[in-house]
Amino acid sequence: MRRKASTASPGRGRRPGWNPGSGRAAGAQRRRVFRSDARIAAGFSSARPNRFAMDGMGIALSGMQSAQTRVAVSAHNVANLLTTNFHPQRAVQTSVASGGSRATLTTAAAPGPVDLDREVVDQIVAKTQYAASARVLGVDLELKGSLLDILA
Numbered sequence: 001m002r003r004k005a006s007t008a009s010p011g012r013g014r015r016p017g018w019n020p021g022s023g024r025a026a027g028a029q030r031r032r033v034f035r036s037d038a039r040i041a042a043g044f045s046s047a048r049p050n051r052f053a054m055d056g057m058g059i060a061l062s063g064m065q066s067a068q069t070r071v072a073v074s075a076h077n078v079a080n081l082l083t084t085n086f087h088p089q090r091a092v093q094t095s096v097a098s099g100g101s102r103a104t105l106t107t108a109a110a111p112g113p114v115d116l117d118r119e120v121v122d123q124i125v126a127k128t129q130y131a132a133s134a135r136v137l138g139v140d141l142e143l144k145g146s147l148l149d150i151l152a
Contacts, residue, residue, distance in 0.1 A: 055099065056140030062100030063133030066093050069103035070126035074119045085111045091122075 073091040080086045087110070091103045 056136060056143070058098075059100040060133045060137035060140060062096065062102065063136070064130055066091075066101045066103040067126045067130035067133060069105070070129070071123055073105060074122045074126065077114045078116070078119050081114045081116065086114070087111050088114050 070091040070093070073089050077088050080088075087108045089108070090106050092106055093101050093103045095101055
């Protein structure tokens with residue numbers, strides 16, 4: 001069943017001074033946020049969009065994940081040090097175009113011995129990489145916090 005259209009005046013039944021289209025009282029001030037302010041608060045370095053913009057948090061987290069993969073691969077190789085017919089694995093780390101890194105896993109085609117010296121060095125390098133990436137993350141969070149304090 002259809003409702004009959006109301007013939008009442010437009011202002012009748014509404015709160016005085018209320019602008020229903022905007023969701024706020026008429027004459028109320030709202031804070032104007034410029035596009036550049038929103039982009040800066042979101043972590044972009046400039047107001048112009050850049051598809052190759054590097055985000056410090058993303059770079060740091062990808063470095064931490066790469067280091068974690070490297071440690072896991074090295075630990076797997078050390079755990080299988082005395083396993084016969086074991087195919088050692090390697091974590092190959094590559095850079096990503098938008099910033100950061102990625103570690104991919106490769107397995108040796110033929111079984112071979114595990115070089116314990118190499119594994120220890122790989123673990124030390126991964127530990128240093130993780131610490132550096134954690135520091136980058138901390139600095140990025142500090143900078144974003146300072147930026148939000150300035151904008152507030």
